Amino acid sequence: MNHQVVVAGAGPVGLWLAGELRRAGITVAVIEPRSERDSRSRALTVHPRTIETFASRGAHHPFVSEGVPLPGGHFGALDSRLDFRRLPSPFPHTLALPQERTEALLEGQALALGAHILRGREVTGFTEHPDHIAVHTAGPHGPSTLQAAYLVGCDGARSTVRAAAGIDFPGTPATVFGWLGDVVLDSPPVPGYSYFGPAGALMAVPLPGGVHRLVGITPRDLTTTWPGDFGLDELRANVAAMAGTDFGLRDPVWLSRYGNATRLADQYRKGRVFLAGDAAHQHFPAGGVGMNVGIQDAANLAWKLAATLNGWAPTGLLDTYHAERHPVGADLTAASRAQVALMTAFTPEGLDLRGLLARLITTLPDLNDHLAAQVSSLAVTYPPATPGDHPLTGTRAPDLALGDTGLFALLGVDRHLLLDLTGSGRLTGYAGRGLHVHTATPHEPPAEFTDVRAVLVRPDGHVAWASAERDEAALAGSLTAALATTHRK
Template sequence: MTGTTDIAAAPLTPARVVVVGSGPTGLLLAGDLATAGIPVTVLEKRPRKLSNLSRAFVLHARTLEQLDARGLADELEAAGRALDRLRLFGRLAIDLTDLPSRFNHLLVLPQYEVEKALARRAVEAGAEFRYDTEMTGLVQDTDGVTVETRGPDGRTRTLRAAYLVGADGMRSAVRDAVGLPFPGKSAIRSVVLADVRLAEQPEGLLTVDAVGDAFAFLAPFGDGYHRVIGWHRGRDVPDTEPLDLAEIKEITRRALGRDYGMHDARWMSRFHSDERQAPAYRAGRVFLAGDAAHVHTPAGGQGMNTGLQDAANLGWKLASVLAGHADADLLDTYQAERHPVGRSVLRSSGGIVRLATVRHPWSRAARAALTGLLNTLGPARRKVTAQITGIGYRYPAPRGAHPLTGTRVPDVRLAGGTRLHEALREGRFVLITPDHEPPPAPARPDRLTTAHWASPRRTTLLVRPDGYAAWASDAIPAPGALRSVLTTYLGPAPARRLG
């Protein structure tokens, strides 16, 4: 540790959460915590500016639903371009219009546009940002976490918080500080990236294909430039190897048949794509989210989406515990719910890459047979689509629970002309009751929104702040039983603060 320690410059705040990293995952989490009234400080070692060097370009249906529940989806939809059909491997056609979601499409939108909206929300909610500030160490105890930082002036300062979340990417300093391993391997080496202008416009919004040893992907920025991602199996060189436009054009021609007249590259780089996952997303009072917890190939565009959904899962739980509405045991469910999803994403994205890069004629024949089968088997194709878009995941439920428990709740219409996602925007639980039964007066109006179904249904449903079903019943629960359920999930009043 170097520099001068200045403890007085950062007062100890037992109920504070420190988030390390201001990418999409950290920004959504900070916004959720600040909206819930939890003091949150975001540490970011980069200067305060938005970068256009991001690799993520796609928002999937489930992520758009989460953003809609935060009032952000409509503006992002207006800034991006919707894509309702995909074609992979030349034969596999994926029609997203069949998705049971308001967002039955992909949204092609650069990551920096998502970050811009999330950062504005977090700032407006009161989150504190410290840019040019690096976390250099942390120490945990039974009451909290002491975080050491180094700011732009080179001085070392400390922060005290109840919990810390590492959303600081694949090379996470937080993960290293708590000693969590990151097992896995490099799945693809020497991937090339560039932002280029095109003399010829591609036929589709996204252009992707793999031929022989070459793979290429094209997506528009919306400012006249396109991002190209390419890979050639025979060109396995270190990330530091010089890169020029001629190499990028050659890979693109091999994979897509032409290079679309690429010119005027404003940025070029190499990287390698890993498949890794931390065995635990929690170490005491420290959590991992996004790329700090799991990384995988870009195939399927699931990276940023999975991280945003990690944040949506963790944020309301931290807020509930710190406000005294729930016991700290609730935080254990973050690992139980999100780690299996991360593992599944590793498998699906890796599977797409392996299918795209098969070499031998018999392997290509097998791929053709598999994609042909998926085209003809609707249920199998819908299952694959639901997994990639995120709407097909469900969380574990207790034995004997209602079948809806743990499932994603669609953006259902509610009486009075509102939607579920609109009702979720305050960060509360939502209790939906049959329209012939008056909803109970909320015992915890700060924690619960009540509503009726817009159409006749018999189910009483309690929806978590992240849009998943917490509890349901097809029988009309007695008032006492319902109060007991609400106390279980909302906590007793008055609230007790937990550090």
């Protein structure tokens, strides 16, 4: 069986990648060992940049409809929550939506687009050839091999693909073990309940179906030794010690323990193999960022694979996946470690530090905005290829109001978007393979766009080139030079 791309893992990252590839006309198979989706939801939060990414394909409506909008998030479980309402996004909030439902929606979209999702099979290894990769799988009917141009490992922190590729996964071992319990509460606390003090940290999150998630850490969980399986009696004792009640918890749906082992793959690409999501970066689940960063990995990689397979990618485009996303993974793991330090600061000194930072977030709007943009991935900027490029280069393009449409609605995985903001319409001649041109004057653009005359936006919504050049001949020359680096001649 031949496909252009094989994806290992049908979690949110692999499913979004598969859908994106199909939108670009690329044949794709997703290999997933689970015969059915996991009903347990590790991730509960969809961040603003992820909603924007979905919106750039018109795929956001069911998430917005089903998810519960929340006005902020947390950093290190500080008492002062980050205010996302200040973010420059059409979605200045998170969405509370169980991962199981996120996967169901993404799987439905991928299937409708023509992706092949092969459940009950797992990738066991691969053999790389000069012009293709043979992906070996095992399933109930025995071993089989799929031939593809590329293989992407979206198969989690214990990635078989990463191991088979011989990619190192260095980092630090677990020194803290958090825990969670999805249970029924006879006497639930008020929405948004949390506790932090000498006895530990505790948060209660309502889930669909009358279930609450209780998640926390106690001082005795600060250990390098695996404490053993997490049970209902331990959950009850932990909660009662912090809250003074166990909220009448009963009927556990899922009890789990997890550590803060933090690792980052040395390479996001090795030959015809790529890594995305937890296969590339493992960290403590602080702030609900993991799934969201993984989806951004997929958004970055998908259009580059599609451009390469569809024949318009410039030389070396696939190498930019590691160059751009590995630093994001490094920032993610560093921020996660920093949050773990705050989430385990149970000493008097630690509690005072937490109180100080919480007050600073409340009194310094710029600090709130910086942390909120970082947690939500809106702050991700890729380094420009050429020193001296316009300051917008590499930044996330906002959803500019362009007449009767917005920028997000004009994006596509199979092309760059050239916005002609001169009003002359003279750049329409650049339309062609891998490029769509739209002429418009933005309505109330942000300050950084006030003098911009033209902007080239990548399929993943990041600015590839921008110019404030007033001379039309010079503007056209600058654009032609830029396109020589973004599109194959």
